[in-house]
Amino acid sequence: xxxxxxxxxxxxxxxxxxxxxxxxxxxxxxxxxxxxxxxxxxxxxxxxxxxxxxxxxxxxxxxxxxxxxxxxxxxxxxxxxxxxxxxxxxxxxxxxxxxxxxxxxxxxxxxxxxxxxxxxxxxxxxxxxxxxxxxxxxxxxxxxxxxxxxxxxxxxxxxxxxxxxxxxxxxxxxxxxxxxxxxxxxxxxxxxxxxxxxxxxxxxxxxxxxxxxxxxxxxxxxxxxxxxxxxxxxxxxxxxxxxxxxxxxxx
Amino acid sequence: xxxxxxxxxxxxxxxxxxxxxxxxxxxxxxxxxxxxxxxxxxxxxxxxxxxxxxxxxxxxxxxxxxxxxxxxxxxxxxxxxxxxxxxxxxxxxxxxxxxxxxxxxxxxxxxxxxxxxxxxxxxxxxxxxxxxxxxxxxxxxxxxxxxxxxxxxxxxxxxxxxxxxxxxxxxxxxxxxxxxxxxxxxxxxxxxxxxxxxxxxxxxxxxxxxxxxxxxxxxxxxxxxxxxxxxxxxxxxxxxxxxxxxxxxxxxxxxxxxxxxxxxxxxxxxxxxxxxxxxxxxxxxxxxxxxxxxxxxxxxxxxxxxxxxx
Numbered sequence: 001x002x003x004x005x006x007x008x009x010x011x012x013x014x015x016x017x018x019x020x021x022x023x024x025x026x027x028x029x030x031x032x033x034x035x036x037x038x039x040x041x042x043x044x045x046x047x048x049x050x051x052x053x054x055x056x057x058x059x060x061x062x063x064x065x066x067x068x069x070x071x072x073x074x075x076x077x078x079x080x081x082x083x084x085x086x087x088x089x090x091x092x093x094x095x096x097x098x099x100x101x102x103x104x105x106x107x108x109x110x111x112x113x114x115x116x117x118x119x120x121x122x123x124x125x126x127x128x129x130x131x132x133x134x135x136x137x138x139x140x141x142x143x144x145x146x147x148x149x150x151x152x153x154x155x156x157x158x159x160x161x162x163x164x165x166x167x168x169x170x171x172x173x174x175x176x177x178x179x180x181x182x183x184x185x186x187x188x189x190x191x192x193x194x195x196x197x198x199x200x201x202x203x204x205x206x207x208x209x210x211x212x213x214x215x216x217x218x219x220x221x222x223x224x225x226x227x228x229x230x231x232x233x234x235x236x237x238x239x240x241x242x243x244x245x246x247x248x249x250x251x
Numbered sequence: 252x253x254x255x256x257x258x259x260x261x262x263x264x265x266x267x268x269x270x271x272x273x274x275x276x277x278x279x280x281x282x283x284x285x286x287x288x289x290x291x292x293x294x295x296x297x298x299x300x301x302x303x304x305x306x307x308x309x310x311x312x313x314x315x316x317x318x319x320x321x322x323x324x325x326x327x328x329x330x331x332x333x334x335x336x337x338x339x340x341x342x343x344x345x346x347x348x349x350x351x352x353x354x355x356x357x358x359x360x361x362x363x364x365x366x367x368x369x370x371x372x373x374x375x376x377x378x379x380x381x382x383x384x385x386x387x388x389x390x391x392x393x394x395x396x397x398x399x400x401x402x403x404x405x406x407x408x409x410x411x412x413x414x415x416x417x418x419x420x421x422x423x424x425x426x427x428x429x430x431x432x433x434x435x436x437x438x439x440x441x442x443x444x445x446x447x448x449x450x451x452x453x454x455x456x457x458x459x460x461x462x463x464x465x466x467x468x469x470x471x472x473x474x475x476x477x478x479x480x481x482x483x484x485x486x487x488x489x490x491x492x493x494x495x496x497x498x499x500x501x502x503x504x505x506x507x508x509x510x511x512x513x514x515x516x517x518x519x520x521x522x523x524x525x526x527x528x529x530x531x532x533x534x535x536x537x538x539x540x541x542x543x544x545x546x547x548x549x550x551x552x553x554x555x556x557x558x559x560x561x
Contacts, residue, residue, distance in 0.1 A: 045418060046386070144290055145288075167413070170412065170413060171289035171412065171441050172441075176288070178502050185486035188486075199413065200442075202504060205506045224506065245417055
């Protein structure tokens with residue numbers, strides 16, 4: 001990432017906080033993500049990643065702090081945020097009992113795209129993924145790797161400024177996992193911002209910058225090379241273990 | 252006598268084959284890994300071994316008992332941890348453990364020694380409902396419940412999936428402790444790096460065994476000259492390496508790209524460095540590296556996928 005032009009951040013958090021009763025799930029996190037950046041959002045189970053991500057997607061109201069996503073305020077404009085982001089997770093992506101084309105049409109409709117635009121985008125998308133022959137195949141009968149690639153492309157259908165990817169490659173075979181990252185790189189090269197969580201530490205290496213959450217706080221944030229240098233270790237795995245071992249509410 | 256043995260086991264769900272002609276043998280006391288992505292057939296194999304599912308053809312034994320004829324005997328000697336959390340969400344941690352002990356006509360006290368190390372980590376949450384535990388803790392409780400009747404064979408279906416790196420490491424440490432007590436462990440995982448923790452592994456893809464061997468032997472069978480290539484920017488590096496005329500395959504591997512060449516070449520490092528420099532890459536470092544299990548697996552996948560029947 002070149003930072004010489006200092007573009008306006010796509011995601012900006014200032015002391016963003018979420019409390020559930022007496023429990024502080026997200027504790028005053030602050031960071032900014034630039035357009036076209038691949039931002040790795042790491043943390044142990046229970047560190048507060050999901051809560052933070054839900055706030056940034058406009059799905060959960062924060063307790064205090066400030067945050068904006070794609071130019072919209074997380075407190076006051078959550079519906080506008082939802083229209084300008086894409087979201088994909090391992091757990092929920094596409095409707096298994098709709099065909100490939102039906103899923104694309106459905107999501108295009110949800111995001112308010114015109115019928116003609118959906119048609120054009122469907123053709124382009126299927127061609128890019130080499131799925132032309134599967135247009136009328138039920139998504140449920142596609143191999144997992146294809147589903148995930150399709151789900152990612154559908155999340156990009158409405159040209160969102162930022163796409164949130166929640167463990168997108170879980171359970172996928174190692175070749176498909178890497179093909180998935182090719183799609184991520186291509187999207188980033190087109191200027192889309194990618195906000196991604198993963199348990200694969202090799203994938204942390206592919207991010208431009210990585211943040212690591214521990215007990216609701218961001219304990220480290222830098223390029224993978226910078227983090228390894230900071231902690232005097234050779235791999236992101238070691239960086240992660242070093243930070244997450246000290247967690248109090250690891251669960 | 253092997254602890255687990257499968258002969259030509261096949262199973263289809265309707266027209267979809269899940270497991271095809273799988274034959275495997277796991278020695279008593281071995282820590283054996285089933286390594287493969289979703290859809291490889293791992294869960295189907297576990298369900299057949301746990302006597303929860305009948306194979307369409309083939310035969311299998313666990314601790315010397317036939318999975319069809321002697322299914323009752325097997326249920327007393329295996330501990331099975333399904334991939335999906337299957338304890339009672341509305342019972343507490345302590346109640347779940349007592350329940351599973353009672354089902355097997357034993358008590359928590361009787362076999363406490365076996366689960367002590369794991370259960371002590373759960374002790375602060377003893378009265379919490381299982382459904383309110385998070386990932387790593389649920390997994391530890393499930394392991395305790397699978398162990399409380401002192402099984403001879405542990406069947407663990409993806410115990411570390413979706414679990415963070417710290418909990419994964421702790422879990423594998425627990426498994427080596429259990430192995431030291433003589434328990435046979437068959438464990439599946441989609442994480443290739445965890446394969447190295449097993450004594451032997453079977454690499455699985457779409458219901459078939461690609462290869463069975465020790466991790467060291469699997470790495471040694473990788474057939475191509477392999478290099479780790481580093482440069483300032485990964486994505487253009489991958490694109491240029493794929494276009495490199497002598498390249499056989501190229502995959503990202505953390506901070507480096509792994510490039511295999513179709514032919515051994517003594518001048519490969521210098522040529523590659525010159526090629527990448529001419530493409531405008533900075534900070535280029537090329538080092539010969541030994542293959543990892545993931546390299547081997549991907550090479551087998553490629554061979555497998557390019558076969559006409561695949």
